[in-house]
Structures are given as C-alpha cells and as structure tokens.
Amino acid sequence: MSTLNIENLGKVLGGNTILDGLNLTVETGEIVALLGPSGSGKTTLLRCISGLETPDAGRISIDGRPVYDAETRTNVPPEQRQLGLVFQSYALWPHKTVAQNVAFGLEQRREGRADISRKVSDVLEQIGLGALGARYPGQLSGGQQQRVSLARAFVTEPVLLLLDEPLSNLDAKLREHARAWLREALKASGKTAIFVTHDQSEAMAISDRVAILRGGKLAQYAPPEQVYDQPNSLFVADFIGNPNIMEAQPVNVGGPGVQVQVNGATLEGVGVHDPELAGKVRAVIRQEHLELGQPGAANTFPARHVNSVFLGAVWEHWVEVGGDRLRFHSPQRLTSAELTMHVPREKLLVFH
C-alpha cells in the first residue's frame, strides 16, 4: 500500500516552472531521499507535500486521502495532513526542556496529561534520550538536538515524516554516525519518510529508494544500488558518484551489449539508450572499476599517467585517454608513464 501518491504535480514560481508534471509514489514504511542539483525542485516538492506551498496542478494523496487536488480545489491545511516535520535548524524552543519540546504537539491536541507524559517518555527512550528529558536544548550537542527534533515528529504518530536536510547541521564525523542511526530509528519505527539532502552518500545510506530530480521532473526513481550501478541516463550517471566520462566512437551500439572504440582500442560494454545524446556516445567508468591491465588483454586501452596524489588508504591516479582525463585508485605508486587500463565489460556503461 502506498502512503504518498503524487500525480502530475505542477508548480510555477516567479514565472518559472519548478515542478513539471511530477509523479511519485512512496510505499508504507519506505524511506525516500529527494536528491538533485541545486534548483531542481526538492524543497519545493517537500513544501507542496507539507501544504506550506500550494501547487498549481495535479494531485497529492496521503494515506489514501486527497490533501491537494487542483481539479476539485481540495487543499487540506498543513496541520491536518498527519505529518511529522523535521527541519535542518531543529526548530526547538530554547526556553522549554527536551520533554516540553517533545510534548508540545500533543498539548496542542489537548491530550490528557498522563497520556502525554507516557508518550513523551516512551519516545525519548526509543530515540536514546531517556535520561535527558529535563535538559534545555542549549545543554545538548547538535546530534542530541537533532534527536529531539525527530522525537518531536515521532510522538504525534504521523503517517508520513518529512525531513528537510535533517543532518546538515552536524559536523562531518557526527554526520556519518547520524546517518546510520537515522535509518535505524526510522526503520525501527516503521514510519514512512521522505527527506531532502544534498549529500549523495547520505541519500544512499539512509533511503530505500532515491528520487533524483532534474528540472522539476523525476530523472530516476530506484533503490540506491540501482541508481548507482544502472543509471538510466548520462545525467544520472554523471550526477551520482562523479565517474569518469569519455568520448567514444560507436562500433556497434545496436543492442544492450555494445562495442565502442576508445583511444584506438575496441571495448565491450553495456549500452544505455539516452535520447538526449542525439548521435553522440559517452563511455562511463566509475573510479573503482578502472584498474591497471595487461597489454593485449580483453577490454583494455592505452593511457598516459599524468599525476598522482596520496590519499592515505590509497593513491589517486590521473591518466589521459585521448582528450579526456580519468581517475582511478590503487594501493601503490605507479612506476610507468605509459599504462594499460582495464575495465570489466559489465562495468563500462555506454550512453548513446
């Protein structure tokens, strides 16, 4: 069953089309990341779902109930959409304790004191803040404040959680821990959640499916592994993971298994038809799939070593192939300038 159903959503702001006939379905219990370049419409989409922004076209249903429908002029106000909102800024009241912050939504609903107290302590326990209910936000670390904002969203038992850059205020190290913790907490609660992030690894680590937006449309909507290993366009391949991209000459790009020429060598790869490329061919290799090979072996091509930098765990090497510069990693220094590079057939993506 789906908790969120968005059909043909449109939004124009300042004369620009921000959301353009967007469709998105989120299943119950699923965690979805909204990812895309700056200005692709992620925040606008989240705001339309929350009701803070009113779309111009289409339909949004939450838990089977229409909350926005342009045709029937339905527009349910934000507070009646059964949502839990978690903001980048945490938005905690500094003069209220942790427990009072978490209780606020329940008090607004005029629930009984005993119920509120029980629900607040249950959720604080669940979220690992059991001992901190009497503290004020200013006495908590950034990570703990983030947990309070999540507890506050959990406690009202929303059908859908919307999280806007939930971890971006944490420093890099804390953030890596927080993403594992956030996924665990969301999965343990069984809640359906959508979050906006600028961080690709965060999107992949936390979500069940990643929705990649481009110009207010969905470019690809799939599990993280699929978006990474089987991008459906050069745009998605390029956007996710900063791969090597080369110009290639087509030898045979008729079927799913294709042949191209790169720097004079014929390579076999996996073909992906991309209507935007209009006759051009691009070969994409992720850094971790490019390696040194034996001259004359299958799927190898010549390259010239131009630079290397030491990253600690590995060396990062730069090589020139035709007019393109490619990157790969290896545990050791390179000793020769003229190299033979290898890419496994199934790891060479050819967009045409």
Ligand SMILES: Nc1ncnc2c1ncn2[C@@H]1O[C@H](COP(=O)(O)OP(=O)(O)OP(=O)(O)O)[C@@H](O)[C@H]1O
């Ligand atoms: N009130 C507004 N009036 C006009 N244009 C707007 C308004 N709000 C947002 N926009 C434009 O809408 C587009 C999408 O904005 P949005 O914030 O949804 O993108 P985003 O994907 O969340 O971007 P970012 O990653 O930079 O946060 C941007 O080009 C932005 O400039």
